[in-house]
Amino acid sequence: MTDATATGAGASDTDAPVVRFLEADGTFAPTPAAERYREAVDGLSDADLETFYRDMAVIRAFDVQATNLQRQGQLALWPPSYGQEAAQVGSARAARPQDHLFPSYREHVVTRIRGVDPIDIIRVMRGLTHGGWDPTDPANGNTRIYTLVLGAQTLHATGFGMGLVFDGRCGTGDPERDEAVIVYYGDGASSQGDVHEAMVFAASYRTPEVFFLQNNQWAISVPVATQSRTPLFKRGEGYGMPSIRIDGNDVLASWAVTRAALDEARSGEGPRAIEAMTYRLGAHTTSDDPTKYRTSDEEESWRRRDPIARMKAFLLGRGASDAFFADVDAEAEALASDIRERTNALDGLEADSMFAHVYSEEHPLIEQQRQWLAGYDASFEGDQA
Amino acid sequence: MTGVETLPLSRAINAGLRASLAGSDRVLLMGEDIGKLGGVFRVTEGLQAEFGDRRVLDTPLAESGLVGTAIGLAMAGFRPVVEIQFDGFVFPAFDQITTQLAKLTNRHEGALQMPVVIRIPYGGHIGAVEHHQESPEAYFAHTPGLRVVSPSTPNDGYWMIQDAIASADPVIFLEPKAKYWMKGEVDTSARALPLHASRVVRRGTDVTLVGHGAMVTTMLQAAALAEAEGTSIEVIDLRSLSPIDYGPILESVRRTGRMVYAQEAQGFASLGSEVAATVMEQAFYALEAPVLRVSGFDVPFPAAKLEGVYLPDADRILEAVDRSLAY
Numbered sequence: 001m002t003d004a005t006a007t008g009a010g011a012s013d014t015d016a017p018v019v020r021f022l023e024a025d026g027t028f029a030p031t032p033a034a035e036r037y038r039e040a041v042d043g044l045s046d047a048d049l050e051t052f053y054r055d056m057a058v059i060r061a062f063d064v065q066a067t068n069l070q071r072q073g074q075l076a077l078w079p080p081s082y083g084q085e086a087a088q089v090g091s092a093r094a095a096r097p098q099d100h101l102f103p104s105y106r107e108h109v110v111t112r113i114r115g116v117d118p119i120d121i122i123r124v125m126r127g128l129t130h131g132g133w134d135p136t137d138p139a140n141g142n143t144r145i146y147t148l149v150l151g152a153q154t155l156h157a158t159g160f161g162m163g164l165v166f167d168g169r170c171g172t173g174d175p176e177r178d179e180a181v182i183v184y185y186g187d188g189a190s191s192q193g194d195v196h197e198a199m200v201f202a203a204s205y206r207t208p209e210v211f212f213l214q215n216n217q218w219a220i221s222v223p224v225a226t227q228s229r230t231p232l233f234k235r236g237e238g239y240g241m242p243s244i245r246i247d248g249n250d251v252l253a254s255w256a257v258t259r260a261a262l263d264e265a266r267s268g269e270g271p272r273a274i275e276a277m278t279y280r281l282g283a284h285t286t287s288d289d290p291t292k293y294r295t296s297d298e299e300e301s302w303r304r305r306d307p308i309a310r311m312k313a314f315l316l317g318r319g320a321s322d323a324f325f326a327d328v329d330a331e332a333e334a335l336a337s338d339i340r341e342r343t344n345a346l347d348g349l350e351a352d353s354m355f356a357h358v359y360s361e362e363h364p365l366i367e368q369q370r371q372w373l374a375g376y377d378a379s380f381e382g383d384q385a
Numbered sequence: 386m387t388g389v390e391t392l393p394l395s396r397a398i399n400a401g402l403r404a405s406l407a408g409s410d411r412v413l414l415m416g417e418d419i420g421k422l423g424g425v426f427r428v429t430e431g432l433q434a435e436f437g438d439r440r441v442l443d444t445p446l447a448e449s450g451l452v453g454t455a456i457g458l459a460m461a462g463f464r465p466v467v468e469i470q471f472d473g474f475v476f477p478a479f480d481q482i483t484t485q486l487a488k489l490t491n492r493h494e495g496a497l498q499m500p501v502v503i504r505i506p507y508g509g510h511i512g513a514v515e516h517h518q519e520s521p522e523a524y525f526a527h528t529p530g531l532r533v534v535s536p537s538t539p540n541d542g543y544w545m546i547q548d549a550i551a552s553a554d555p556v557i558f559l560e561p562k563a564k565y566w567m568k569g570e571v572d573t574s575a576r577a578l579p580l581h582a583s584r585v586v587r588r589g590t591d592v593t594l595v596g597h598g599a600m601v602t603t604m605l606q607a608a609a610l611a612e613a614e615g616t617s618i619e620v621i622d623l624r625s626l627s628p629i630d631y632g633p634i635l636e637s638v639r640r641t642g643r644m645v646y647a648q649e650a651q652g653f654a655s656l657g658s659e660v661a662a663t664v665m666e667q668a669f670y671a672l673e674a675p676v677l678r679v680s681g682f683d684v685p686f687p688a689a690k691l692e693g694v695y696l697p698d699a700d701r702i703l704e705a706v707d708r709s710l711a712y
Contacts, residue, residue, distance in 0.1 A: 129492075129494065130488070130491065130492040131492040131493050131494055131496075134493065134494075134496040134497075135460075135493070135496075135497070136496055136497065137496075144460070145492060145493065147485075149480065149484045149485065152453065152480065152481065152484065152485050154453075155449065155450060155452075155453020155454055155456065155457060155481065156453060156454075156456050156457040156460060156485070157457060158450075158453070158454050158457060159453060159454030159455060159456055159457020159458045159459075159460070159461070160457035160458070160460050160461045161457070162454055162457065162458055162461075163457065163458045163460075163461025163462065163463055164461065166413075166439055166458075166463070167461070167462075193449060193477075194449055194450075194453060194480075194481075197445075197447040197449055197450030197453065198450065198453070198454075200445050200447060200450060201444070201445055201447070201450050201454050204444075204445055356494070356495065357490055357491050357493070357494050357495035358490075358491050358529050358530055359490065359530065359532070359554045360490055360495065360498045360499075360553035360554050361552060361553050361554055363532075363628050364628050365627075365628050365629075366529075
């Protein structure tokens, strides 16, 4: 444990109010902070609850497959979402179709729920593109591409939210039409100046925006106690934003709190902040070695709070059928093998493609270099390899 | 405003901004103190009163925030024009400009355009404190995905700002602050040149002098002095720092056989370095002398009492011209 914990509440302050519906063992036991959201959760149908579970289980199988593909040399890198499924499923399912999602780079669950084909993330990590998908294509559910410079996307989300305000696309009072923005970032990114500036602008222009912080406890090897001596959700309050902490491994808490925050934001009440307490059960990326900085005891204590096992226990308690779980397992397996097949079938890149789209309009230097490379390559034609 | 008017550069840019604001309600101006105050150089004076505070925004004081939110606004279909108050204050936004703004079209494989203009008053000659007199153009010209331009006359200020706003690509728009009050004729009926063209501003036969921004005035002074001594200097205003229009430069060097580049910025890895290298690559056999550079020294921009020593003047340019002619 770090000295931050020793000298005070620290970033992990376990006494801070937290919204939780499901205990680690799947018992439905809303905390006092959860009462406000109780009605919404009670209104969820069996089908809704099963969808949450299905989302989490299926994308975990994809995530494990992607990690394996990297280990087998098929990908340059993989940042696992393993362990953070509840925070992501709840928040992404809470977003309405007209909402806009700005991920960081570990939101594989979020992107799939909104319609992004997971192979597009594979293409990024395989070294085939820096983008992956077209956020303006309706098939991708208003999901922006990943951002690797930590926190930079929080400003883009805020600017986008300013645009919604200026265009009157929020605050009309019609939740079916009013648009909102949700931006994902992590405990490490919370230290970035851009996150601060995004919150300043968001508060100033009352953007219809939810800052969704997944506190997975570790910024690669640095614990959250080094990022903050106060629980991170409290920072939002400093900007004048209602801010709340949730159990990020409880999909019901994530869904209910994000749903309410997005609806408040879209109705013109201004930005909101959510801190989802979760844990990166996997490595930061496949280049990382967590055994160098955290204990197996700590990992084990979070494994016992696994979001998927918790939801499964809850659903079993409500009488979900074996057939349902078997069906989910089959879908998970099918996605994993589909991804493996499609990854292996991915083509390479034409050298020429690097010159495309550097600019939208003509740029003589780029054209000159494109032509030069074509000529240079052509000069080898006929040579033996 | 139609026809020909005499305006200082600051008013000409103001008129260009007004025309763009009037031409499309997607154009927004954003910056620190640009609304009620009209900007510290008054370039945006009167525009908030005319177009309202939803079109001309006095933002919080945060440059990364300014550029980062401008990117988000562009994603939402706006054409933001950001004012950075002084050259030295662009660096808090450097990350958003170089890692985000410059690359987003490329990362989206063309599915997303980034029509964002970043206006930066730059350069010395105003006797100001640290961070207020710098010439950071090389950082941006070095960055793929950005376009970089700098008007040196009121007419160019009026037209180039409108063309920059109309561009689908991000444009770094460098305004030579020392020339804000310099008057010139603005022909609002028709643009003289496209955004990315360089321009011969004075014809000559002995030496080609190339530069940009406030240095164009200094080069013309040098050319006038040289003429009295019987040397004919051709002066070319680069106007566009990325991409560079080499046509007029190479045509000129092939006639004169000599070239000097003049700039306020440090010479090391500068625009002058780039132009010199390209001219040597493409006009080697026409050259009678090596291409020379006249630049600021490779030191931090000095305290204002020394700016007259630091900044190239007509005499320093002529010293280089003489060296070129001596070959």
